[in-house]
Amino acid sequence: AQKVTQAQTEISVVEKEDVTLDCVYETRDTTYYLFWYKQPPSGELVFLIRRNSFDEQNEISGRYSWNFQKSTSSFNFTITASQVVDSAVYFCALSEGYTGTASKLTFGTGTRLQVTL
Amino acid sequence: DADVTQTPRNRITKTGKRIMLECSQTKGHDRMYWYRQDPGLGLRLIYYSFDVKDINKGEISDGYSVSRQAQAKFSLSLESAIPNQTALYFCATSDLRAGITDTQYFGPGTRLTVL
Numbered sequence: 001a002q003k004v005t006q007a008q009t010e011i012s013v014v015e016k017e018d019v020t021l022d023c024v025y026e027t028r029d030t031t032y033y034l035f036w037y038k039q040p041p042s043g044e045l046v047f048l049i050r051r052n053s054f055d056e057q058n059e060i061s062g063r064y065s066w067n068f069q070k071s072t073s074s075f076n077f078t079i080t081a082s083q084v085v086d087s088a089v090y091f092c093a094l095s096e097g098y099t100g101t102a103s104k105l106t107f108g109t110g111t112r113l114q115v116t117l
Numbered sequence: 118d119a120d121v122t123q124t125p126r127n128r129i130t131k132t133g134k135r136i137m138l139e140c141s142q143t144k145g146h147d148r149m150y151w152y153r154q155d156p157g158l159g160l161r162l163i164y165y166s167f168d169v170k171d172i173n174k175g176e177i178s179d180g181y182s183v184s185r186q187a188q189a190k191f192s193l194s195l196e197s198a199i200p201n202q203t204a205l206y207f208c209a210t211s212d213l214r215a216g217i218t219d220t221q222y223f224g225p226g227t228r229l230t231v232l
Contacts (some may be wrong), residue, residue, distance in 0.1 A: 004159075035220070045160075045223035073129060091159060105221060107159035112141065 004028045004094050006108035013082050013115055023092030029053075034068065034075045035093040035105065045091070049108045051075065079100040082115045089113070120144045121224035122139040123208050129230045130198050138193045138227050140208030147212065150221060151175075151183060154205040165192055198231040205229075 003026040013019045023032065036048040049059060050067050059066045063080045079086050092108040121142045140149065147168050152160040152175075161176030164183040172183055180202060180228050184192045195202055206227045210218040 009157075019203065037223075042224045043228075045209075046215050047220055047222060093160075104162055104165065105160070107161075109157055109159045 002029075002096055002106045004092050004095050004106055004108035006090075006092055006111050008111045009109075010112040010114065013113070014081060015084060015115055015117050016081050017115075018039065018078060018080050019082050019113065019115075021079075021092075021113065023075045025073050025075065025092070025094045027094060027096055029096040031096070033095045035095070036066065036075075036077050037091045038072065038092065039089040039110070041088070048077075057091050058117075079113075082113075084117065085117050087113060087115045120223060121208060121210055123206075123224040123227045124227065125227060126225065127228045132199055134198050134200055136150070136195045136229070138176075138206055138208075138229070140191045140193070140224055142189050142210045143220065144210055145188075146186060146210035146222075148219070149185065149208060150209040151179070151181075151191070151193045152209065153202075154207060154226075155211050156196075156221045159214075160207065162192075163193065195229075198229075200231045202230045203229060 005024045005055055011019060032053045034051045038046045038048055049066055056068050056070060065078045067076045089110045089112045091110045093105045095105050119141050124139045150165040151163040154160045161177050163177055163181050166172045166185045169185050172185060182194045182200055206229055208224040209221040211221045
């Protein structure tokens with residue numbers, strides 16, 4: 001069975017600090033997909049990134065970057081120069097490759113990030 | 118207008134009542150999902166649907182039922198609500214044409230309280 005662990009329940013930083021959110025996953029499949037979603041205080045879930053298991057290149061999008069390491073089964077998310085608007089709960093999720101059924105996501109329990117002035 | 122809408126956004130009901138949560142999408146996606154979110158537990162899958170004729174149970178389907186009325190509409194029903202069904206409910210959609218594993222896009226959520 002697949003599993004996603006986000007060991008950091010809550011993180012507090014001061015604005016402009018860099019912060020890394022950890023995500024460790026377990027799966028028996030060789031083909032799988034990893035995702036990050038953001039849930040701001042308003043409650044909606046916003047898709048941030050999707051990465052497949054064959055692509056270990058790091059991704060950078062503005063102040064956001066993602067580090068995927070298959071050797072440690074981790075898909076960590078770094079926010080550089082954090083801002084108050086980054087305050088949210090962040091979820092890491094895993095979807096195994098084709099199973100003949102719909103693409104079911106397994107979510108971690110989330111990390112609450114609080115950025116203060 | 119939002120691509121995925123959920124109604125109602127907030128609902129308070131009493132134990133034993135039947136309640137329906139509705140989800141509509143204008144994204145043209147064929148796959149739809151219902152999740153519930155509980156504090157400290159992340160999101161868990163209740164039901165999912167490939168298309169109008171395909172409905173499958175997820176991780177926690179007991180106490181719930183669904184109806185896929187059309188490609189764009191997927192409803193979740195609680196036949197007899199109980200307090201531990203108090204949660205935030207999300208509908209999501211994804212596009213089969215996007216590939217084997219497609220990205221799920223979520224609605225704004227429905228906050229349900231069962232007294």
